Amino acid sequence: MADFDLAVIGGGINGTGIARDAAGRGLRVVLFEQNDLASGTSSASSKLIHGGLRYLEHGEFRLVRAALTEREVLLRAAPHLIRPLRFVLPLNKARRSAVLLRLGLLLYDWIGRREILPGTRELDLGSDKAGPPLRGEFRKAYEYSDCFADDARLVVLNAMDAAERGAAIRTRTRCVRAERRDVWQLTLDTGGQSGVVTARVLVNAAGAWVENVAGHVLGQKVQPHLRLDKGTHIVVRQLYDHDRAYILQAADRRVVFAIPFARDFTLIGTTDELFTGDPATVAPAADDIAYLCGVANEYFRASISAADVVWAFAGVRSLYDDGAHKPQDIGREYELILDEPAGAAPLLTVYGGKITTYRRLAEDAMGKLAHLFPASRSVPRSWTAQSPLPGGDFAYDGFQALVKRTLQRWPFLSDDHAGRLVHAYGTRVENVLDNASRLDDLGQCFGADLTAAEVRYLMRKEWAQTADDVLWRRSKLGLRFSQAQRGALADFMVHDLAQAGAATAKTPSPTRP
């Protein structure tokens, strides 16, 4: 018998989403991620849970509709990580006519199933608070709804939920070889240590690396279908002090978002250009940064340049190219390819997808594999649509009430500290703060409001191993940390890992691989 029913390569949103869905169906699941969870594209997105207004221009109604429907499903599943966001779209006749935009937004409101999110309205920028940050020539705007998510934490919560349902999550474990017999035999490299596990079915959810894994790890003859597009974002000190985002029409017909971010900042993105290198090397270029500053400067009174950028990041979208479309028309849909030759273990390959549609993708993936796991059919097809992610078991509009309860129980927290913790952990804030009765009970403070208790929680429960895992993926506190504070955090984590390693060495080794 194989060690596992299902092995997943890739700890991004799609791999962890599939692992969660499969574990919830009672399958024995293992997931391998070569670096940290969400270290690939899934921490470099625009972080929108959206239908994608501009995809309507390409006639992708099916994709937009499916994505719009997911907004409220995900909002209810993770109300701590995902919040409704209003987008202000200043009218700019030189770019698109007001009539075209109004029609597009009517369609957006109409095809997206909405119970929570308010619909489109027109704004007079002369009297609305959204007006003053913009240059004087912008007089009217439309305002519509989408959602904003912490993409990297969404990945971690999917992994956590999968683990709580029995899945083994192996980070910093690279799958270096997969041999196909009646089961898969996977060779793994964990920090130089080699290991082998077997699984009945393999899922290749390696995102931008999917064809690299197919060719070099699985030894397949690859018919190239992968198109990679690079996208860059910049973060600057906040350009305005209200809580709505802007969607700006650029001269090249693209749109650029400006989004309130991490309380004191504005996130601006994205660019979109063909990428042909190794996805691991993708990085923001000076041209990308200049482009984003240029679009922002066309709309905002405040002028920004590369010198104002406090953080920039880039990622690659992986798109399925069937060869039949022009590059700009290649959809953001996903493609699931099941290969099950007689007598050989099945392989499911995942192409494309979005953060927004990951749950549906996982559901479809398990639908494709259902005949291989008949017992899994007893679990409802859409069980993940009804089941909150860890910490998300509270009402979609209950965030402020939970902050209030948190402040009542741990009155030594500042409002900002409590708000940040509830955003990150939802009802699991309790597992971070435990029985602390004063701030000192949470241990050393490394900077901002990050304490030893929180770091330990991230290491024990969320697979954090390095300072970057904590500062850039489990949180965005990297924006507030100095080099020296980062060093102190890194030292603490190395020491804590060494201690945990010593403790593990004294306990008998587990029988399961």
Ligand SMILES: Cc1cc2nc3c(=O)[nH]c(=O)nc-3n(C[C@H](O)[C@H](O)[C@H](O)COP(=O)(O)OP(=O)(O)OC[C@H]3O[C@@H](n4cnc5c(N)ncnc54)[C@H](O)[C@@H]3O)c2cc1C
């Ligand atoms: C600039 C940009 C903006 C975007 N904005 C949005 C948005 O606003 N909303 C939205 O819905 N979507 C957005 N997307 C799309 C979304 O980010 C991606 O579709 C999604 O993150 C892809 O997830 P994934 O799991 O397929 O890939 P990844 O997150 O890249 O995960 C794949 C993982 O596989 C691992 N891996 C590779 N090879 C191996 C191996 N041999 N062994 C073990 N592990 C391996 C990698 O390390 C990686 O972590 C955006 C994308 C980009 C680039």
